[in-house]
Amino acid sequence: MHATMMNYPLTTNHLIARAAKLFGEVEIVSQAPDRSLIRHTYADLHARSRALAHGLLTAGLQPGDRVATLMWNHHAHMEVYFGVPMAGGVYHTLNLRLSPEDLAHIVSDAGDRYLVIDDVLLPLLAKFGGRPPFERIFVVRWTDQLVPEGLHEYEGLIGAGAPADWTPPPANENDPIGMCYTSGTTGRPKGVVYSHRATVLHSLASALPDSLDLSVRDSLCPVVPMFHVNAWGLPFTATMVGAKQVHPGPHLQPDALLDLWAKERVNVSAGVPTIWMGIMKLVAQDPGKWQLQPNLRMVVGGSAAPESMIAAMDELGMQVIHAWGMTETTPLGSVARLQPKHAQLPAAEQLKIRAKQGIAPPFVEMRVVDDQGREVAWDGEKIGELQVRGPWVAAGYHGGVEAADKWTEDGWFRTGDVVTIDADGYMQITDRTKDLVKSGGEWISSVALENALMGHADVAEAAVVAVPHPKWTERPIAVVVAKPGKQLDEAALTAYLAERFEKWWLPDGYVVREEIPRGATGKFLKRQLRDELVSWFDDKPG
Missing domain, CATH: 3.30.300.30 (ANL, C-terminal domain)
Incomplete structure (x- = not known):
């Protein structure tokens, strides 16, 4: 007997086309460097992404060519997220906070052909030393400054748009669409290449109620940069479900974020604990200054959020949702959500559960291995290295770098995190192997x-x-x-x-x-x- 289901490709092209068709009027708001708000819709995003794909192909993009970005979170960066893969290329988000040496290494290692850059970030090109190694550089203009000679305007690349009857090249769900590099805290940054299929499946799991619970009812502000593991995949997830997106641009100061959240009725955000500490301080100082949405959900990742911070946020009417992931896991690997059986526990016990990194979403498997290579029981006490596998977990690095060190012979990714997992499957990081x-x-x-x-x-x-x-x-x-x-x-x-x-x-x-x-x-x-x-x-x- 054979299955009779269609072999329908899982591609990000579908996500943006669906958003334009069903949620075309939903806004994508971008905060410019001067703090003015630029408003687009999903219909605009689809049209401009198609225009970018058409423009890149006209400019000579070949399948698999890398298009680097040096940009903050805004509509044009999203257009690259969808338009470059639509053309058959691979977007490569450059972390503008890395050292000049690491940036130069990453660009060379990735083999980037083109670059899209915000005009306010043009001084960063000097970090590469001498002539930038890109064949063409396209500048997104936010200010009145002229585009330097030899560079090209991004809007010129988009031009008049793609012809109405233009059809993007066919996409295979296993084609690469984007790449990010690890932070380099344990050596040279290493490239992770994401596929259409992995990104779509990651988006589906991320949107689940027991994950990040995103829907068309939400107004999302990803504070985590789009150059940091695709803003944790949130732009893709939000597009899939048609959620309003509010991008802060370069303004990540707590007061600027609070102003933006209040104005755009943001009810979901995401970032590292240091961001939330600043938010917490300002709101506590002047609780009535910002009219925030009730029970604003704040996804925390990157490092552990202390119980004290989670409790303090509760008192201010903001709900911290603890999550864990890595560049190699696209990044969602676990989310800490309370279950019905926890409702009768004392508040202090519930807080301890919420401060854990949580349980894995569907299709991500976890195991804990001791220093002798033996798998240990999930009892909340025994520690060991966390190993994971799943359809959006990397199977190797770009170019095969250090694969022998990071993947086991039976195909599990070695995270380097030392953890416990309790009987209910809640994982808690006790340390990094190198930090114990x-x-x-x-x-x-x-x-x-x-x-x-x-x-x-x-x-x-x-x-x-x-x-x-x-x-x-x-x-x-x-x-x-x-x-x-x-x-x-x-x-x-x-x-x-x-x-x-x-x-x-x-x-x-x-x-x-x-x-x-x-x-x-x-x-x-x-x-x-x-x-x-x-x-x-x-x-x-x-």
Whole structure:
């Protein structure tokens, strides 16, 4: 017997065509550099994406050619998301916060042919040194400045639009559509190439009620940049369901975001914890200033959100939704949502569940493996490295880089996260393998200490790193930032932690800083801190 179902290709072309047909009047709002709001619709997005695809093919784009972007979140970046794959090309989002060396390496490694860039970001081209390596550069104009000689206007590329009877090249669901590079915190950034099929399936899973619960009823503002794992795939998911999209452009300051959310009735947003900390501070200072949507959902990823932050947001009428993922997982790998059986638990227990990274969506499988390569039970206690597999999990890096290190022989991706998974399937990250503190043969979780410290009334941020010790191999040192107007007392911090951890877990010292260095995606640069503190114990008695 054979199945009698149609072999219908899963492509992003379908997502944008459907949005134009069913939700053509729904808005896509872009905040310009001068903070004016530019309004388009899904009908516009479809027409302009078709025009871009037609223009690129006319300019000589060949199947698989890479089109790089240096852009903030706005309508033109979305047009690249849909228009480049429609033409058979591969968009490549460049992280404008990376170092010049990493940017030059990434562009060379990807083999980018064209570049689309915001005019306000033209100075970044100097980062590449000498002549930019792109065959053609198309400039999205937001200001009155003229396009430099030798570059081309983006609107000129789109031209008069695609002819009404023009048909895009046929697309296979396994064709590549886009690529992102890892953040490079553990070495050179590595390219991950996404397919139509993976992106569509990821969008379907992301929209589920027990995932991010997106629908046509929502107004979404992705604060996470579109150059960071496709803004966590949210532009695709929102397009699939017809949700209104509100893009902040370069204005990511808390007050600018709150103004935008209030004006455009945003009820869903997404970003890293540092963004939400700034939002939380301003709303707490002046609760009545912004008329925000009730129970505004705030998806948090990139690093763990402390229980204290989740609880504080609840009190302000904003719901934190914890999620986890990586560049290699497109990125959604898990979401922490309460289930009906949790309704009778005390509030403190519910909070602990919400502070976990959550359960995997359909088709993503997880397992935990100890340092001997043995799979461990899901009991919420045993730790090990998280390994995952699924239809939107990468099977290798662009060019085959380091594949032997990151994928097991039986096809699972090694995340490098040290986790527990409880009997209900809720995963919780205890650390990165490289960030665990090995003291006297036992492991200490830097993440657990950090989250506890950030629950202290005087601490704004905290990073805990492993520092070499002559007797214990390694010991934890905490780097802390005080809240405005507060003074940090080391003895008080130690006493606070002593109520929560065994004595041997407590940091051997504290370093008070005005800020903690961060990488291009907002994560703490622990490698830099370890290098700075490597000689901490050299002149101290053991």
